Amino acid sequence: MIRMKGINKGYMLGEEKLPILKNIDFSVEKGEYVAILGPSGSGKTTLMNIIGCMDEMDSGEYYLDGVAVHETPQDGLTDIRNKKIGFIFQNYQLIPTYNILQNIVMPLLVRGMTYQEAEAACMNTIHLLGLTDRIAHKPSELSGGQKQRVSIARALVGQPAILLADEPTGALDQSSGKDVLKLFRELNEMGNTIVMITHDLEVAKSAKRIVRIVDGQLFEE
Amino acid sequence: MRISEIFRLVYLNLSQNKFKVILTSIGIVVGSATIMLVLAIGMGGRAEVAEQFKNLNAGAIDIAYGGESSFNMKDFMNGEMPDMENLGNEMQQFWGSAGNSGSTRDGDGSSGRGGFPGSGNMMQQFGNMFDGGSSSSGDEVILTTEDCEELELFVSGISDSTISYSSKASLEGGELESATTYTLAGVQSNYAGISNLEMAIGNFLTDKQNDSKEKVCVLGMSVAREIFGSAYEAYDSSVYIDGRPYVVVGVLGAMGTVASGISPDTAVFVPYETGIKYITGPSISPTVTVIAADVNGIGQVMADVETVLADNYEGATFTISDAGTKMEAASASNDTLTWLLISMSVIVFIVGGIGIMNVLFLSVKERTNEIGILKAIGCSRRDILIEFLMEAACISFIGAVIGVLLSLAITPLVELFSVRVELTLSGALLSLLFGVVTGTIFGLQPAYKASRLIPVVALNHE
Structure with a gap:
């Protein structure tokens, strides 16, 4: 599913380049549930951005579901993000002016569906995540846990190759966090490939495989 | 998307x-x-x-005796001070306003106020007491119907011509309680066509009425309403102009404000010869209006008109102006x-x-x-x-x-x-x-x- 080889990434700090990711080799098979565990500043968010085709690597090779991402131009990355990746963000990243349904159908609208088609296509996911009676609400009217469920629903509706979660429980209380992790396990058991980034070992333990990132280098547990 | x-x-x-x-x-x-x-x-x-130029014909050229400057001594003698600004510049503007306010010298074809027959310079009517000096000739020139005929004969490109003058006259009759002064225009039968006038009721003046100097008149709409209450009441009635009865043979349709010349709504039209015989006398300063057949050839027609007039009236100055230029x-x-x-x-x-x-x-x-x-x-x-x-x-x-x-x-x-x-x-x-x-x-x-x-x-x- 994911094949990364020799990935390097750094940011310019004044005139010097600060290396963030150092010669990363990383693979994820279809149906895996992987947690990338690391402290703040270890480079895990940068790695997630590269996996999610949101940022460009300086060097290395990256294949996602058979597509050579490192050879894909910017416009192609947009398409990959829409069709192969489902993002779940720490702070949900919902559009505040849209209601829940409008937020969830967005990836399908981007694919070219009509609103009616997209609405029909996402109703199962909405039902699965227990959001049926919330679809007309605005994000501001929901709790943190519910918002994260909306975020997960939006990531799922496009049936992506991988679900990419960045600190999915970071903004939630303990109870809501546990619910989300339980949901992740259920989704993984349904066949979804999940890559989760976290700094919390307890959260990471919910995954089937943990990879540590320290100073821009990956270590298998 | x-x-x-x-x-x-x-x-x-x-x-x-x-x-x-x-x-x-x-x-x-x-x-x-x-x-x-x-x-x-x-x-x-x-x-x-x-709308203001609707009584103008784009091909019309006004010809009047006199230069750019003139002055109405009669008004002056009557105690009406002329507009001193205009005196120094466009005295014709003064004449125009004076014409509407009761001066016997009305309109102002001499300044080329725009292709409107009957707006002639009538200085002579008041005894030639003052001439603005623009005319270099010692003798006053009074344009006549013969001038019209000559211009039509010698200047190519003229499709029609007419001669007219305007004055002031005292009217009585109808619902008027006392004699009231109105603008009087002495015109030929083709005047209505040249000035784009339309009849509300009756007919315009005819050549026969002009030739036989019949005492008939056509009233402007406002005049008809003021004197008789309506155009219908005015038609076929009589008005007294300077004490003589005139039969109203027609009333003009309302024209509204016009940009230059006589406002048809407030004027009384009489046959050209009738006016001279019974109202103004021979001392008039008519305006000859010729119509250029081709609007694009107006410049040449004006030049030819000037040549013919110079031949006929050596040393005299004429004001020749075209309506189209003013409209443009x-x-x-x-x-x-x-x-x-x-x-x-x-x-x-x-x-x-x-x-x-x-x-x-x-x-x-x-x-x-x-x-x-x-x-x-x-x-x-x-x-x-x-x-x-x-x-x-x-x-x-x-x-x-x-x-x-x-x-x-x-x-x-x-x-x-x-x-x-x-x-x-x-x-x-x-x-x-x-x-x-x-x-x-x-x-x-x-x-x-x-x-x-x-x-x-x-x-x-x-």
């Missing part, structure tokens, strides 16, 4: 920020209202000019004003457009995170560019519609100041078009900026 779905998102965004949309579009509201009103006022001005000048003046106002509107639009651009820039900054989300879920640059451009276009359209409605509301207020306003559908459409185009153009840069945002940077924007 489908355009229809992008439009749905635009609608969603705008409908949830109504107040912001109104504030953003204020510049376009003002711009659209301005351009709509400017076009309407311009059209109104054009219509006004057309008036139209050009109106066009200049319209363009000036349109330029102002364009400036207002630019200011409005800059306002939209600023607000959209702020909007892009405010919605950077949203743009990041859209990019994260796969929205292309094109989709984001189109969404922001459509937002700009919609805001502008809303502003333009409000502007057009505002101009409709303002129109009665403008008309209160006696400004003629001619609202047109094309003006409204042009205002809408200008509004939308301006907003869209100024929305281009913010939309482009939004589309070029880097996803990860936009997403992490605080």
Whole structure:
């Protein structure tokens, strides 16, 4: 599913380049549930951005579901993000002016569906995540846990190759966090490939495989 | 993404920020209202000019004895001080106003007030007490019907000619309680055709009535109403001009204000020869009006007329003027004003457009995170560019519609100041078009900026 080889990434700090990711080799098979565990500043968010085709690597090779991402131009990355990746963000990243349904159908609208088609296509996911009676609400009217469920629903509706979660429980209380992790396990058991980034070992333990990132280098547990 | 779905998102965004949309579009509201009103006022001005010149024939050339300067001694002797400004410049302006206020010397064909027969210089009528000095000849020249015939004979390109004069005469009869002074015009039968006059009732004066010096007259609409109450009552009745009865053989249709010469509404028309015999006497200063067959050949006809007159009246000075030039000048003046106002509107639009651009820039900054989300879920640059451009276009359209409605509301207020306003559908459409185009153009840069945002940077924007 994911094949990364020799990935390097750094940011310019004044005139010097600060290396963030150092010669990363990383693979994820279809149906895996992987947690990338690391402290703040270890480079895990940068790695997630590269996996999610949101940022460009300086060097290395990256294949996602058979597509050579490192050879894909910017416009192609947009398409990959829409069709192969489902993002779940720490702070949900919902559009505040849209209601829940409008937020969830967005990836399908981007694919070219009509609103009616997209609405029909996402109703199962909405039902699965227990959001049926919330679809007309605005994000501001929901709790943190519910918002994260909306975020997960939006990531799922496009049936992506991988679900990419960045600190999915970071903004939630303990109870809501546990619910989300339980949901992740259920989704993984349904066949979804999940890559989760976290700094919390307890959260990471919910995954089937943990990879540590320290100073821009990956270590298998 | 489908355009229809992008439009749905635009609608969603705008409908949830109504107040912001109104504030953003204020510049376009003002711009659209301005351009709509400017076009309407311009059209109104054009219509006004057309109406005021409707008694003029574009091919008409007025010929009157005398130069540019003249002075009405009779009025002066009567204690009416002339307008000293005009005295130094355009004395004819004075004559024109004097004519309407009861001077026996009325109209002013000599200054070429525009292709209107009967607006001749009548200095001689009052004893030639003063000549402005423009005429170099010692003897006064009185143009006659023979001059008309000669001009038609010797100048090629003349399709018709007429001679006329105007004066003042005292009228009695009908509902008038006492004698009242009106403008009197001595004209030939073809005068009505040349001056584009239409009859409300009856017929215009005929050659037969002129030849036999019949005491008949045609009244202007206002005169008919003042004396008889209506055109119908006036028709076939009699009025007394200088104590003699004249049968009213017709009443002219209302013409309204005219730009030059005699206002037909307030004049009494009598046969040319009848007027000379019974009212004015032979000391008149008529205006000969010739009609150029080809409007484009007016210059040559005027030159030829001048040559013929110079041959016939050696040393005499004539004022020869054409109506078309005056009509063009008036139209050009109106066009200049319209363009000036349109330029102002364009400036207002630019200011409005800059306002939209600023607000959209702020909007892009405010919605950077949203743009990041859209990019994260796969929205292309094109989709984001189109969404922001459509937002700009919609805001502008809303502003333009409000502007057009505002101009409709303002129109009665403008008309209160006696400004003629001619609202047109094309003006409204042009205002809408200008509004939308301006907003869209100024929305281009913010939309482009939004589309070029880097996803990860936009997403992490605080």
